[in-house]
Amino acid sequence: DAGITQSPRYKITETGRQVTLMCHQTWSHSYMFWYRQDLGHGLRLIYYSAAADITDKGEVPDGYVVSRSKTENFPLTLESATRSQTSVYFCASTSRGASYEQYFGPGTRLTVT
Amino acid sequence: GDSVTQMEGPVTLSEEAFLTINCTYTATGYPSLFWYVQYPGEGLQLLLKATKADDKGSNKGFEATYRKETTSFHLEKGSVQVSDSAVYFCALEGSARQLTFGSGTQLTVLP
Numbered sequence: 001d002a003g004i005t006q007s008p009r010y011k012i013t014e015t016g017r018q019v020t021l022m023c024h025q026t027w028s029h030s031y032m033f034w035y036r037q038d039l040g041h042g043l044r045l046i047y048y049s050a051a052a053d054i055t056d057k058g059e060v061p062d063g064y065v066v067s068r069s070k071t072e073n074f075p076l077t078l079e080s081a082t083r084s085q086t087s088v089y090f091c092a093s094t095s096r097g098a099s100y101e102q103y104f105g106p107g108t109r110l111t112v113t
Numbered sequence: 114g115d116s117v118t119q120m121e122g123p124v125t126l127s128e129e130a131f132l133t134i135n136c137t138y139t140a141t142g143y144p145s146l147f148w149y150v151q152y153p154g155e156g157l158q159l160l161l162k163a164t165k166a167d168d169k170g171s172n173k174g175f176e177a178t179y180r181k182e183t184t185s186f187h188l189e190k191g192s193v194q195v196s197d198s199a200v201y202f203c204a205l206e207g208s209a210r211q212l213t214f215g216s217g218t219q220l221t222v223l224p
Contacts, residue, residue: 031210033211033212035212035214040216041216042117042119042202042214042215042216042217043157043202043212043214044214045211045212045213048209048210048211050209050210056209058211090156090157092156092157092212094210101159101162102157102159102210102212104156104157104158105156106155106156107155107156
């Protein structure tokens, strides 16, 4: 399918477990982003990537790890999940030119029990 | 650092009412500004954008003007419809293309 997809769409996990959220885009966009959405906070940037093998921290990176070995994929790993990481996670991508639209995936709703 | 302050919600209007959602920002320089909309259970979609001072972004009857004097980018629509019910986010673009979002405003339009 064309576009940006996320998997799984829903995930329930236990405290302390490792969880990986997947993001895949078919446009060969250079930039990819991970945001988390929490009530009252809007969306906050976790990590971003300007190209394959180039990643950098955003506003709330603690407890998360990312990698980007291929342009089209940008997985987000919670190394040891905590209840405070219960959230809705959105992946987004955009092309290299300035001020282009960011395209968002449908989101992953993660619950940590 | 960059920040966006958005009008607190929720906002409830009757169909055909006038809508304003206030948005102000703090940033170095003159960033591009955006309004995104989120319908229930979906990701965010770009509604409109403005890339420089005095630009007016418009789409689907919504408008917002980039005001550098007041560092504002208020969203307006002259006549809302039930289908406009959604959460609206104001955002600015940083130097690494990342977006800084406001907290979102829930709009409900009643028939």
